[in-house]
Amino acid sequence: MNLLELKGIKKIYQQGQVEVPALRGIDLTIHRGEFTSVVGPSGSGKTTLLNLIGCLDTPTEGKIFFDNREIEKLSKEELALLRRYNLGFIFQEYNLIPVLSAYENVELALRLFDDIKEIEVEKRVKNILEAVGLADFAHHTPGELSGGQQQRVSIARALVKEPKLILADEPTANLDSKTSEEVLEVMVEMNQQLDTTFIFSTHDPLVWDYAQRIITLKDGQIAEEKSS
Amino acid sequence: MKFLSKLAAKNLFRNKLRTLISIVVIAFAVMMVVVLRGFVLGMIDSMFELHIQYNSGHVKVIREKYEQKQRLLSLNYPVKGFENEGIEKMQQQIKELSEIKETIPRIKFGAAVSTKNKLITMMGWGVNPTKEVNFTDIEDYLVAGRMIKEGNKEIAVGTDLLTKLDAQVGDKLTIVYTTSWGSFKGSTVKIVGELDSGFKLLDEKSFYLPLSQAQKMLVLPDQATELLVETNNYRKVAKVMPDLKRLFQSQGVADDYLLKRWDQGNSIIQYLQIGRKIYNLIYIFVILLACLVVINTLLMIVKERRSEIGMLSALGLKSREILILFILEGLVLGVVGSFLGVIGGGIATKILSIVGIDYSAALADMEAELLMRPIFYPQFKMSNLIFSFILGVIVTTITAVIPAKKAADLNPTEALRN
Numbered sequence: 001m002n003l004l005e006l007k008g009i010k011k012i013y014q015q016g017q018v019e020v021p022a023l024r025g026i027d028l029t030i031h032r033g034e035f036t037s038v039v040g041p042s043g044s045g046k047t048t049l050l051n052l053i054g055c056l057d058t059p060t061e062g063k064i065f066f067d068n069r070e071i072e073k074l075s076k077e078e079l080a081l082l083r084r085y086n087l088g089f090i091f092q093e094y095n096l097i098p099v100l101s102a103y104e105n106v107e108l109a110l111r112l113f114d115d116i117k118e119i120e121v122e123k124r125v126k127n128i129l130e131a132v133g134l135a136d137f138a139h140h141t142p143g144e145l146s147g148g149q150q151q152r153v154s155i156a157r158a159l160v161k162e163p164k165l166i167l168a169d170e171p172t173a174n175l176d177s178k179t180s181e182e183v184l185e186v187m188v189e190m191n192q193q194l195d196t197t198f199i200f201s202t203h204d205p206l207v208w209d210y211a212q213r214i215i216t217l218k219d220g221q222i223a224e225e226k227s228s
Numbered sequence: 229m230k231f232l233s234k235l236a237a238k239n240l241f242r243n244k245l246r247t248l249i250s251i252v253v254i255a256f257a258v259m260m261v262v263v264l265r266g267f268v269l270g271m272i273d274s275m276f277e278l279h280i281q282y283n284s285g286h287v288k289v290i291r292e293k294y295e296q297k298q299r300l301l302s303l304n305y306p307v308k309g310f311e312n313e314g315i316e317k318m319q320q321q322i323k324e325l326s327e328i329k330e331t332i333p334r335i336k337f338g339a340a341v342s343t344k345n346k347l348i349t350m351m352g353w354g355v356n357p358t359k360e361v362n363f364t365d366i367e368d369y370l371v372a373g374r375m376i377k378e379g380n381k382e383i384a385v386g387t388d389l390l391t392k393l394d395a396q397v398g399d400k401l402t403i404v405y406t407t408s409w410g411s412f413k414g415s416t417v418k419i420v421g422e423l424d425s426g427f428k429l430l431d432e433k434s435f436y437l438p439l440s441q442a443q444k445m446l447v448l449p450d451q452a453t454e455l456l457v458e459t460n461n462y463r464k465v466a467k468v469m470p471d472l473k474r475l476f477q478s479q480g481v482a483d484d485y486l487l488k489r490w491d492q493g494n495s496i497i498q499y500l501q502i503g504r505k506i507y508n509l510i511y512i513f514v515i516l517l518a519c520l521v522v523i524n525t526l527l528m529i530v531k532e533r534r535s536e537i538g539m540l541s542a543l544g545l546k547s548r549e550i551l552i553l554f555i556l557e558g559l560v561l562g563v564v565g566s567f568l569g570v571i572g573g574g575i576a577t578k579i580l581s582i583v584g585i586d587y588s589a590a591l592a593d594m595e596a597e598l599l600m601r602p603i604f605y606p607q608f609k610m611s612n613l614i615f616s617f618i619l620g621v622i623v624t625t626i627t628a629v630i631p632a633k634k635a636a637d638l639n640p641t642e643a644l645r646n
């Protein structure tokens with residue numbers, strides 16, 4: 001079943017007088033449970049594409065269907081709710097809140113849910129921290145954790161909601177290759193265990209191997225597509 | 229919402245110095261408001277009270293025609309009761325009305341004493357000593373001797389006047405005056421008390437004489453030049469006015485008599501009441517100044533946390549919730565700062581309310597008519613602390629909307645781009 005469908009997506013940024021075309025016509029379908037990698041050099045439009053899929057921005061042209069809903073038709077509030085319940089984000093900079101512990105950073109995602117019980121929150125946060133191998137670091141703040149550990153907290157934060165789709169924009173760019181592999185292994189494991197759909201971007205060829213499907217972007221267009 | 233509050237509170241520990249500066253600035257502003265307001269309220273209320281005690285009562289009953297001649301201390305238009313049956317009966321009838329506590333008759337008259345080389349003019353106060361002591365704080369100002377007693381032919385004199393007269397407590401003095409019949413007379417009285425009130429009018433010009441003596445000397449049997457009415461609460465004087473007016477109407481003397489409320493017909497008092505309101509704007513302004521620092525701090529915070537704001541909207545926070553998060557940070561600053569400010573301001577006013585502020589030097593050149601105490605005690609009042617706290621919290625929270633709006637309006641993709 002299709003989770004996501006992009007049809008003729010174009011994105012043009014307006015920079016003063018200049019128009020910067022970031023995406024020049026993307027057609028793409030993502031199926032449930034896929035583990036997809038978007039690769040390409042810096043400036044090829046990876047972030048732009050992920051932001052559009054993540055409903056953080058709207059395309060200049062084209063249509064996006066998420067779970068058969070056309071996102072163009074949703075209000076800002078509805079988009080926020082769609083992100084809240086269906087999407088998880090992992091960022092290159094981790095974007096953890098420094099004054100919250102690992103536990104609280106993960107908890108934050110669930111606290112936004114309207115109808116969730118206290119015990120449920122506790123159980124899910126504990127389980128996910130254990131799954132990403134951070135059970136012993138629950139009460140450490142980000143400053144007390146290594147880069148790899150911080151990225152695992154951010155993976156836990158994205159996963160704890162059990163979202164339909166997780167978007168990771170260059171999640172390993174700030175990590176050394178060994179830690180990168182560890183982090184990717186966690187993602188693959190979660191993909192297999194929970195059947196969560198993943199899309200991650202990278203310009204690091206080492207990382208490609210983990211993906212089932214590789215989409216190569218060049219100058220805002222899909223230059224190549226491979227499935228393994 | 230609970231989690232957002234917790235996050236807002238924790239966020240303030242991210243840059244402790246900056247948070248501390250904001251809190252100190254708010255605390256300082258709120259403290260200033262507490263002290264300033266204690267000072268202003270204390271000053272204005274004390275001026276109201278003095279005006280009431282020595283001038284207006286809560287309501288002053290005088291003859292319509294006396295109003296124009298008041299400054300001349302005329303004896304031609306005395307209060308002489310309904311149907312001229314005397315003020316004794318009139319006082320009883322007024323006291324029967326509800327909310328009326330006391331009536332205080334006074335005869336104010338001009339008198340003089342001639343010394344070796346000059347004539348010293350004075351203002352005599354014919355008063356009922358017991359009522360006067362109850363209604364005013366005159367007894368506190370006795371520096372020598374005692375207060376006058378009803379029936380005796382004795383006076384208590386302002387301290388500066390006593391110096392001018394070159395007399396002291398225990399001396400006898402012959403005063404001259406004009407009676408209500410217009411004849412010129414003299415009486416010898418004994419000085420039994422010396423008053424040092426700090427008010428020029430009392431200290432330099434006035435002497436107190438028992439009412440019965442004044443009535444006899446001036447030929448004003450059972451009469452007074454003015455009758456003050458004391459109610460249970462001078463701020464609620466409006467409530468008793470209809471009853472009073474009805475009484476005077478039913479007696480058929482409504483046209484002859486004037487019922488003057490303490491807060492009407494006196495421009496100084498009216499200015500003071502407007503002043504009180506203007507000061508409220510000044511308090512808000514003081515806190516607004518402090519809020520400039522808070523706005524600046526919060527704007528810096530918003531700028532620094534751009535990518536975090538982007539992350540939060542990616543996480544699914546609505547812009548309204550981001551707005552609330554930042555307003556809450558402002559609120560916490562406001563609450564902590566205002567609380568500390570109120571404590572500091574409370575301590576400061578408490579001390580000042582005991583020590584007092586002496587500005588007799590500033591008053592030296594003022595008119596004698598203006599009743600003002602030379603040492604002034606700011607008021608320490610719980611309501612002032614509560615007012616200042618609430619004002620501090622509200623103003624900071626409202627101003628926090630500006631930076632919070634900025635955060636809420638951030639485009640998430642822009643916010644996430646570095």
Ligand SMILES: Nc1ncnc2c1ncn2[C@@H]1O[C@H](COP(=O)(O)OP(=O)(O)O)[C@@H](O)[C@H]1O
Nearest residue numbers: 013015020022041042043044045046047048049
């Ligand atoms: N907000 C923006 N305003 C203007 N140009 C932008 C903006 N975001 C991205 N771009 C431009 O769009 C192109 C694609 O950028 P991006 O999607 O970030 O690529 P990548 O993530 O692959 O490095 C680049 O040329 C970039 O400069």
Ligand SMILES: [Mg+2]
Nearest residue numbers: 046047048169
């Ligand atoms: Mg990018």
